[in-house]
Amino acid sequence: MSFDLIIRNATLPDGRRGIDIAVRNGRIEAVEAGVDAEAGEVVDAEGHLVSPPFVDIHFHMDATLSLGIPRLNRSGTLLEGIQLWGELKPLLTKDAVVERALRYCDLAVSQGLLAVRSHVDVCDDRLVGVEALLEVKDTVRDYLDLQLVAFPQDGLFRAPNAEANLLRALDMGVDVVGGIPHFERTMEAGARSVTRLCEIAAERGLMVDLHCDETDDPMSRHIETLAAETVRLGLQGRVAGSHLTSMHSMDNYYVSKLLPLIAEAQIHCVPNPVANIVLQGRHDTYPKRRGMMRVPELWALGVNVAFGQDSCMDPWYSMGNADMLDVAHMAVHTGHLTSRDAVTRCFDAVTRAGASAFGLESYGLEKGCNADLVILDAADAIEAVRLRSPRLRVYRRGRLISRAEPRRAELSLPGRPAMVAPSAYAPPVG
Numbered sequence: 001m002s003f004d005l006i007i008r009n010a011t012l013p014d015g016r017r018g019i020d021i022a023v024r025n026g027r028i029e030a031v032e033a034g035v036d037a038e039a040g041e042v043v044d045a046e047g048h049l050v051s052p053p054f055v056d057i058h059f060h061m062d063a064t065l066s067l068g069i070p071r072l073n074r075s076g077t078l079l080e081g082i083q084l085w086g087e088l089k090p091l092l093t094k095d096a097v098v099e100r101a102l103r104y105c106d107l108a109v110s111q112g113l114l115a116v117r118s119h120v121d122v123c124d125d126r127l128v129g130v131e132a133l134l135e136v137k138d139t140v141r142d143y144l145d146l147q148l149v150a151f152p153q154d155g156l157f158r159a160p161n162a163e164a165n166l167l168r169a170l171d172m173g174v175d176v177v178g179g180i181p182h183f184e185r186t187m188e189a190g191a192r193s194v195t196r197l198c199e200i201a202a203e204r205g206l207m208v209d210l211h212c213d214e215t216d217d218p219m220s221r222h223i224e225t226l227a228a229e230t231v232r233l234g235l236q237g238r239v240a241g242s243h244l245t246s247m248h249s250m251d252n253y254y255v256s257k258l259l260p261l262i263a264e265a266q267i268h269c270v271p272n273p274v275a276n277i278v279l280q281g282r283h284d285t286y287p288k289r290r291g292m293m294r295v296p297e298l299w300a301l302g303v304n305v306a307f308g309q310d311s312c313m314d315p316w317y318s319m320g321n322a323d324m325l326d327v328a329h330m331a332v333h334t335g336h337l338t339s340r341d342a343v344t345r346c347f348d349a350v351t352r353a354g355a356s357a358f359g360l361e362s363y364g365l366e367k368g369c370n371a372d373l374v375i376l377d378a379a380d381a382i383e384a385v386r387l388r389s390p391r392l393r394v395y396r397r398g399r400l401i402s403r404a405e406p407r408r409a410e411l412s413l414p415g416r417p418a419m420v421a422p423s424a425y426a427p428p429v430g
């Protein structure tokens, strides 16, 4: 038997070691020890981690790489970010958005990030971002899955024409219904927006992904409405609640009622730890709260938790590198997720869990899945998170699309080794 590609001696995210992955016609044909066959290309993974690609389930590609245009966010708050984006919007051109997005996708591919769900603002009547990102989606489809969410950034009811523009964006081919209930004028209007958006999704057979309760206000409880409307309209499994940062500050008794409602509605919960650790708590003196939803408690109820990056060098977040391992690493810290099992789950939250919320088909390391594979300079998934390891090789449908060197440093220290390889420092624990 002959394959196009065999990757030998891989460690898998589930901890299996010494595994060979055989690929033919862009699909995985075998995942087992000792595949006895020839292949056009044989790659020795040398015991490194081989993973399905990273998935960013929450991003804003219309804003990315715009840092400093037309100015910087001085307060660091979400609200100044929204204001600043409002100043930038009239200046946007389709060509500039396309150019920045394609440049971002280049970076993403080099980080093994091959699926991105991006919100796209629909509050600009010109729908420049929608036109641009639909074009980008088509341009990158051979190497990156881009899914778009129609996002009324300034509020479905608060912004003029937002609902009409959102419907127009969906007609143009945007995939998912978005919203921002905590930014509507009142709690009541926010709740009505959740209902309206879920009804639009139900009518059109679409998924929902709302920016929901991205605030430190413990009384912001739109997630409750979202869970109830999801069940009422039979949208279970098709709805994501992004951010949910108010959950951090909510009363514990109330949360004990809320989390089972989220589980019942099969809502995908999407924390954005890098963005929200800096956006939230800005109105606090001390102590300053973290902007992190209650991840271990959600996991305990079987809720799918997928981490998003949210922003990369834009009005809301000045850092970022298209690196989902950065996101997992930040989640470990902000969520106290330091046990071996929790770190492994954080890796899962930027790969498999994201793919599940995205609805990606043929994703994973099973026979029949797409041969989308990343070889990392890491001994296992925990080490990948600890080191935010270089992606040595990135494959899409069995084709090599990015290569990088392992991280090394040459030392000049008498009596000490001449070379340091961070990946060689993996601890001797199982």
Ligand SMILES: [Zn+2]
Residues within 6 Å of the ligand: 058, 059, 060, 119, 211, 310
């Ligand atoms: Zn967002």
